[in-house]
Amino acid sequence: MTDTLSPATTGATGRRAPSAGNLLPIIGVVVAAVAVVLPILVDDFAFNYLMSYTVITCILALTMHLLMGLAGVFSLGQAAMFGAGAYAAVVIIGQTGIDGTLGLFLVAAVGAVIGILMGLVTLRTTDLYLALTTLAFGYIVENLVRNSDWLGGPQGITGFDITFAGSYLDEPKLLYWVGLGFLYLLIVIIMSVRRSKVGRALMATRESPIAARSIGIDTRRYKLLAFGVAGAFAAVAGGLYTAYALVVDPSVFGIDLTLSVLAIAIVGGLRSMPGIIVVAIVLTYFRNSAETFGASQYVLLIYGLLIVLTLRFLPQGLGGLLTSPRVLAATRSIRARFHGGTQ
């Protein structure tokens, strides 16, 4: 408390703001490149099929990262946009016959509109109440669809073809690549946003809405922007999911989906994109294996356990380890040993 206005109190030992090591971007680019050629290297139908599902999960999990991690909006309504995207893809691409190259962007637009609509309705509340109202919004959309005969009612719709550039998207390799394209687009957007004016505005909105408004940030507008972008990509994920599942029924709105993606986002770290992607891959693989062994009824139980353990021991998730001061110090000392102690 003493001597607080003079600069003398600063020391070099203080906890620094998280900064990713300069190795991280290189690793990212290499991993991204490997991910593109992976289906060619491992030319296995079942593997590619699983990979395409993993990419869809990654997209959905990153929309949670954008909404909860960056904008600080605790929304449980992403299933509404995922489901709406699934149905929109069937109607726009499958039934109307618009090719996916344009159709998926129309699906994204539908998701963005529904996302913003959800934001407009629910942003009167905050925190836990927001979580509940967004969840309720999802149920409303689900019930609208369930009771619409032209959308197949409770039985849903089968027998549609999702095409992309003239090819059928039920070919897992193509589905994987298209999904990967959208995933990369989302990653680029999130990374750019984080380093730009919008990212700071979202940060301010998340950390202190009162302060954010005091420097001219319209917090509501930025939250709506996050809802819109997250909605657009969740809808694309839903649209791709229809090509994966070959059937769309009201179960795409299920709480099961919301909870499993929430588990991925929390375990990976709401603020950490790499953490979420890694955990999305691992947990999707785990879930698939569990289904193979007939243990799928325990999957959500284990997800719940993971959430509890993460919140107890790693509140910032696995991704938080990347920026934790102790781990950073450890990696620095290891690298110093290899490079002759430049740091």
Added chain:
Amino acid sequence: MTVILEARGLTRKFGGLTAVDNADITVDEHALHGLIGPNGAGKTTFVNMITGVDSIDGGTVTFEGKDVTGLRSFHMASLGMARSFQTSQLFEEESVLSNVMAGRHRHIDYGFPHTFFYTPKTSRVERANRERCMALLEQLNLADDAKRLVAELPYGRRRLVEMARAIASEPSLLVLDEPAAGLPGSDVEALGETLVSLSKNGYTVLIIEHNIGLLMSICDGLTVLSEGRVIADGVPSVVRADPQVIEAYIGRSDDA
């Protein structure tokens, strides 16, 4: 002198209690204006109404010649009215630099696609923004803390960061709610010097304080609030001699 801020007949009621009753204030451009009054006089409520944080039950606010009565706080801020808060409102888990850079929000004019795709323009504007903020931190002796998290700074420096963030927005009116609260004596003096140098650099500052010693020495004008009403207004030497002020405020204290 041009008037930058004029509030007329501002009133705010909380249930049966009238927190601010028909209060006026006029702040001249480039002035260092103080709003003083004993605890519970309604100073913060008054300022919350002016800055759009709280709603207004009666009266008008004119800022730079425009009627801004009832505008929300982000709108006020985008017009150039920046403020700090009595209990500091900072972006705790962010660096000092990032806090201050956020303050320049209204001056960063790129939009889509530069926000969604990190373009050369984004990079250029962001670099300029960062340099400007570093220069400001330098001036306020905060440069060494630029990369530290706000959450771990000592109290006095946190207050300074909040002020830096408000200054970064290059406001035409800077409103500071009790910037000296909780600071030890030596820091209060340093704060006074900072405020005077701000005003010399052309800033208009409205300071809220219940400790009037600081304001008496540095302010060009004072408004005294007591029990929600303005009881005196003018240059410090006149306000100091006002019998009502002495009775309501100074008279109860040993040291003015």
